[in-house]
Amino acid sequence: MESIDNVLNEAANLVGKNHVVHDLETLAFYSTDIFSTANEQAVAIIRPGNADELIHVSQICIKNEVPLIVRGGGASYTGGYLPVIKNTVMIDTQRLKNIEINAEDMFVTVEPGVTWLELYEALKPLGLRTPFWGPFSGRVSTIGGSMSYHAISHGTNNSVSADSLAGMQVIIGNGDVIETGSKGNSLNTSPFYRYYGPDLGGLFLGDSGALGIKTRITLKLTKFPQGFAACSFGFPDFEHLFLAMSEISKTGIISDNHGLDPRKQKTAIMEMENTNPLVAAKSIFLSSKNPLDGLLQIMKLGFAGRDFLKKSAFSGHFTSEGFNNKEAKVKLAAARSIAQKYGKEVANSIPIFLHANPFMP
Template sequence: MATLARNAPSLLEALAAVVGADQLLTDETERRFHGSDVFNAREVPVAVARPGTVAELQAVVRACAAAGAPITVRGGGASYTDGYLHSRPGGVTIDTSRLKAIHINAHDAVVTVEAGVTWAELYEALKAQGLRTPFWGPFSGLAATIGGSMSQNSISHGSGVSAESLLNIDVITGTGEMLSTGSAGSHNGAAFFRQFGPDLAGLFTGDCGALGVKARITLKLARRREAFDAASFSFASFAAMHEAMRLIAIEGVDDENFGLDAALQQGQIGRNDSVGAKAEIAMSVMKTASSLGSGMKSLARMAVAGDRALKAASYAVHYIAEGLNDADARAKIALIRKLAAPHGEEIANTVPTIVRGMPFAPLTNLLGPKGERWVPMHTLLPHSVAPAFHRAITAYWADNAESMATHGIYNGAMFMAVGASAFVYEPALYWPDARSLYLDRMVPADHLASVPAYPASAAARAEVERLKAGVIALMHDHGGAHLQIGKVYPLLDGRNPAAVALLRGIKAALDPAGILNPGALGL
C-alpha cells in the first residue's frame, strides 16, 4: 500500500490525462459522497473518474491496473449492500454517469447501451418507437443504470430478473482488455445471440463488478403493450397472501406483482398526501391510459375508493397485466382475481394504477415516511420454504421487540414472486438517526424539507447493525439466495467447494492483480 501511496500523484495525472481534469473529482466532499451508499460508508476513494466514452473507460481501467489501484464502479448509486464501496484504501471510483449512448436496432429487435444509461432513459427512448425490453427496470430506475443492474441483478418492472433480458455484453477485464460475449465475440459478429458456446455473458451478471467493468450492454427488444389492467387484494395473514401469490405465479399471466405489509402500506400512502404529488399521479395515470375515457374512469375509481381499505389491510398485493388489447388484459386480471378470491378480498387498484403511470418514482423512499433512516434486506426463497422463514423472522422481531422499542426501530416488509419458483421476502428496518451526505444529495430537496431531521444516534445504528446481521443469518439458515450480493450477503459460506474453486479461478484469470472491487462476492 505504501507503493500505491507513492504512485498516487502519477496515477491522478494519468487519469486526468484520460478524462480531463474537470472530470476527475478529487475534492474531499465528492470523494466521501462517492464512497457511501444508502446505508454505509467505507474507505474514501482517492479520486472519482468520470469517463465520457468507452475508450476513456478502458483507459481508466488500464491506468488503475498499471498503478495497482483498486477499482469500484458506481452507476446510479442506489446500492445498500456496499456494492461500489471500497474495502481497501487508495482506490478509484469510476462514475459511469457520462456513458449515455443508446443504439436502437428495431429491425433486429436489439438495443445496445453504454453502462451509464438509466432504465428511465432507455424506457423513454424505446417508448417513442413502440418498444421496450422484456425486463425494463427497478423502481429506482430514475437513478439505476443498466450497467449497474447487470452487475447487481435487478427485479421489479417486466419479466424476470434483469439478466434474462441480456443478449451480449462488452466487459473490460482487470488487465484492461475488452471482452465481448456471445455472437458479438466473433471478429465479424453482431450482438444478437447470447448462447453461442458457453454463456460467457452470464459470468458477468450478478458479479458486482468483481469480474469485469461493464462497458456496453445489448438487450432484447419486444413490442410495447399499451393495453393493461390492474388489481389489488388485501389479506388477513401472510399465509393467505403467499398462497395466492404462489398460485398466480404458476399461471404466468401478470407482468408485475408486489406485496406490502401494513408498515410499508402506511409509509407508501403517507408519501402521496400532498396536492403536488396527487397532481403528478393524476397526470401520469392519464398518460398511460389507453384512452381519455379510461383514464378518467381510473381517476374516478381512485377518488371514490381513497386509501382506507389499503391502510386497513394486514397485507396487500398488487398486480398489473398487459395484453394484446383491453379484453386480453382484462381476461388475465380475471384469472388473477379468481385465484386470489378464496384467500383475500379485492380492494381498489389505486396502487398498481399509480405504479403503471409512474414506474420510476423519485428516490423519496431512501428515507422512512417520517424521515427515518432506512435499510432493506432481501432473500429469494422457494415457495415451500417461505412460510417457515416468515415464522422464523416473526419470532426474531418478537424476541427483539424491547430493544427495538428502546431505540425507536421498527420493521416492514415487501414481497414479490419472481417467475413461478422464487419468492422475494424483503424486510426493512427504520430508525431515527442523522441523515448522511449521501442522503442529503440523493433524496429530492423538497422531500427533505417536508420530513423531520434527527440527531445522530450511534446506539440505534449499532442495534440496526446487529438486527441486520441476525436477519441475514436467518436468510442463510433457510437456504435463501440474493440479488446485489455486494459485500454483505454470504455467497461463499457453505458453498460447494468445487463451485468456489471455479469462481476463484475465473477471478484470477480475469483480474490477476485483484483490483476489481476487492471484497465483492467474498473474493
C-alpha cells in the same frame, strides 16, 4: 503514491481535469452507499465521458497497479462499490449515456451509465421495451449497476435483469476487452444474441463488478404491450396473501404480482399522498391507453380515496399485460378468481399509481 499521481495525471489528460475529482466533500459522499460508510475513502473519482474513455481509464489503473472500483447510480445498499483498500480510484459512470436502438433486429446497446428511466423513455415512443425494464430505483440506478447486481422488479413474466441481456463488452482484470454473446465470434457479428457458445455473459452478471467492468451492454427488445389491467385484494394475514400470490404466480399470466405488509402498505399510501394530486393524475392520464380510459382511472382513484385498505392488514396487487386491454382483462380475471378465495377485492389505486409511476421519485 507515484503510481496514483501517474494515474490521475494520465486520466486528467484523457477525460479533462474537471472530471477527476478529489475534494473532501465529494470523496466523503462517494464513500457511502444507501446504508453504510466505507472504512476507506477513494483517492479520486474519475468520470469518463464515453465507453472508450472508460476502457482507457481502467487500463491506466491496471497498468499502474492501482485498485479501481466502479459506481453506477449509487442506489445499492450492500457495499458493492465501497472501497475496501487504501488508494482505490473510483470510476463514476454518470456521464456514459449513449443509447443506440436497433429496432429492426430488436436490440439496444447502451453505455453503462444510462438509467432505466432514460432507456424506458427512449424506447417507449417507438413502442418498445426490454423484457426486464428496471428496478423501482430506475430513476437513478443504471443498467451497468443493475446487470452487476441481478436487479428484479419490473419485468414481463417475472423476468430479472439477466433475462434482458444479449451481449456485453467487458474490460477484464488484465486490461483486455472482450465481447460476450454473438459479437464475440471472430467475425465480430452484431450483438443480437446471448447464447453463442458457452454463456460468457452469465459470468459477469451479478458479479458486483468484481470480474470485470461493463463498458457497453446490449439488451433484447420486445414490443411494448398495449393492454394493461390491474386488481388489488386485502388479506387478513400473511398466510392468505402468500397462498393467493403463490397460486397466481403458478399460472404464469401475471406481469406483476406483489404483496405489501402493513408497514410497506403505509409507505405506499404515503407516497401516493405525497405526490401532488395533479402530477399523479397527469402521469396516470399520460400512461393510459386513451383519454377516456385515463379519465376513468383518475375518477376511480379519486372515489377510492386513501382509506380503501384500512380494514386489511396485508394487500396483494396483480397486473396483467396483453396485445390489447381485452387480453389483459382475460388474464386478470383468472388471477382475480384465485385471489377471491383468500381475500376481498379493494380499489386498485396502488397498481394504477405504480403503473403510471414505475420508478420511485
